[in-house]
Amino acid sequence: MADDWANSGLDLHVLLDPRRKVGSLEQALRAVIDDGSLAAGTRLPATRALAADLGIARNSVVEVYERLLGEGRLEARVGSGTWVRERPVPRQQAGVDRSTRFELDLRGGLPDASAFPRSAWLAAMRQALAEASSTTLGYGAPEGVASLRLALAEYLARARGVRVRADDVVVTHGFGELLGLVAGAVAARGGRRIAVEAYGHGTHREVLAAAGLEPVPLQVDADGAQVARLHEAGVDAVLLTPAHQFPTGVPLSAGRRAALAEWAGVTGGIVIEDDYDGEFRFDGRSIGAFQALAPDSTVYGGTASKALSPAVGIGWGVVPASLRDGVLAQRRRTGSATDVITQSALAALIASGGYDRSVRTLRTRYRARRERFEALLAEGAPDARVIGLAAGIHCLLELPEGVSEAAVVEAGAERGLRFDGLAAYAADAATAASRPPTMVVGFGAPPELRFEQAVVAVVASIEAAR
Ligand SMILES: Cc1ncc(COP(=O)(O)O)c(C=O)c1O
Incomplete structure (x- = not known):
């Protein structure tokens, strides 16, 4: 097998067998499309350019493309060439990424990206x-x-x-x-x-x-x-x-x-x-x-x-x-x-002065959030105690009697929240056991429009964990 770089606009790295270049091009393309290395929505090189790069007849490349078109791996777009076809994600793959389960990230210390x-x-x-x-x-x-x-x-x-x-x-x-x-x-x-x-x-x-x-x-x-x-x-x-x-x-x-x-x-x-x-x-x-x-x-x-x-x-x-x-x-x-x-x-x-302005804007935004956070919590979960709010973009939330960190983490996950109990930040088991159940709540990350929804979900998670 020989290594060939096809520099036809798109860098396409394909391994070709010098004795059967056309057959191995077809196999190689099929393989990279199927394993996703050549992603859906990628435009393939023009047949003339690819043929020149690989030292084979243009007709051979046209034939390979046509076979893959026939198999549904490629699609031809009028006036704009040949593309790897978009395919629906197979059912069993949808939603396996754990991170996609969480809509609102309230882990300690994340800033508001929308700002x-x-x-x-x-x-x-x-x-x-x-x-x-x-x-x-x-x-x-x-x-x-x-x-x-x-x-x-x-x-x-x-x-x-x-x-x-x-x-x-x-x-x-x-x-x-x-x-x-x-x-x-x-x-x-x-x-x-x-x-x-x-x-x-x-x-x-x-x-x-x-x-x-x-x-x-x-x-x-x-x-x-x-x-x-x-x-x-x-x-x-x-x-x-x-x-x-x-x-x-x-x-x-x-x-x-x-x-x-x-x-x-x-x-x-x-x-x-x-x-x-x-x-x-x-x-x-x-x-x-x-x-x-x-x-x-x-x-x-x-x-x-x-x-x-x-x-x-x-x-x-x-x-x-x-x-x-x-x-x-x-x-x-x-x-x-x-x-x-x-x-x-x-x-x-x-x-x-742009950095200072960003700090000042965020300070005002986070201060307002801190006040809303406190007010919504006092209303929804008056027996949970907010600690450490005078600074930063996270605080501690001491949970009501009988409510565990694990139960709130779980109830939060069901509501699309990602956050941790204080024990998750402890350096050792003795420290983890040394304080009453407490959540670490970052109030920086949710975008402005969803902030209130996030706090309501925190309150609901505490309720559900009682
Ligand atoms: C305690 C603490 N220190 C430092 C950082 C910043 O780390 P970095 O600059 O690597 O993003 C963070 C970020 O979350 C933090 O929580």
Whole structure:
């Protein structure tokens, strides 16, 4: 069998037997249509072009197409060529994808995609491309595009009180990637254990473990993580969400912030600050970044996933000098990179004030949602208690006596809701059992028009689970 590329407008990779090219073309086409590699609705190359690419007579290609037309695999459209026919999805395949069962995603922390500033982003993308030099369009620097690092340094100092110069900024593919790079750097210099909040993002614990660090749970109470225990925990680093503990919703108290800075100073430990939704504080008492208290020991991390969208795929770290080479070495080792054009567009968006506008618009929208959420719940399920609503785009909902998290998850799924109980965020079984049944409800993701429907479905799920 010989390999042939048929570059007839459509890149068609077919394996042909040189001794029976026509027969093997027919077989190959039938196979790729049937297994879906050549998708329904794809236009096939013109017969003349395909024949020339494969070195066979045009008539032979016409015959093959005709046979497949006769079998119903292809269809001819007058004046526009030959296409793979659309076929109805077989019954047993319809609806097997679990994700399609959920109409409303209320998992903690997802933003409202319908609020994405499309026109501003389009303008920023256009500007980025128009201004890109040929150097910009090459491989980007591992630490990120200079204009974005500068824009972020200015923004983070102004909006979050971070102590930062552009040189300290490393741009990554979201906070998740930053975490992996920092964890890898800590492990590479001999670190073994990292404290994590006992409630948190399961994926982040997995990222740490994959980098070779053992996550050690740190209990969380009304003042945030119990950082006094860091000394006895014998850890090299700690991952925290100081502005708005994820997902329990409390800020790290002033006393604990001071104790954390002292721990870092005394032990040389590294604090990884996940400031995932620091911009979204609703009661006017914005809490600045912890990083300003211990800039030499803290990696400050943020993300564009909340104020714009996870689809933008950009996060950032403000990395202290002692870790910067290690973080960039991880980047080289893992081959990771961040899309340069998107970085340039984000720089343009921040410089134009568009990023701030998006944050302000969302803050207003989420504040209104928070109020409606509270009012609808007070009406529909007055014995469920809402906790941690002063910030962010999720809250906790302590369930009425006798109602379990599992029953509400199940009843929610029947109503098209996707959300989890608090136990699903726990780092270990003891933590999972330590609080009364509570749901984590993200109120950011449903589109504006369906928000009320989502809250009504939450209330109905609690009712059904009683
Ligand atoms: C606690 C927490 N940190 C960080 C992030 C952002 O991660 P990324 O930038 O990888 O999207 C999220 C997103 O849901 C989150 O919930």
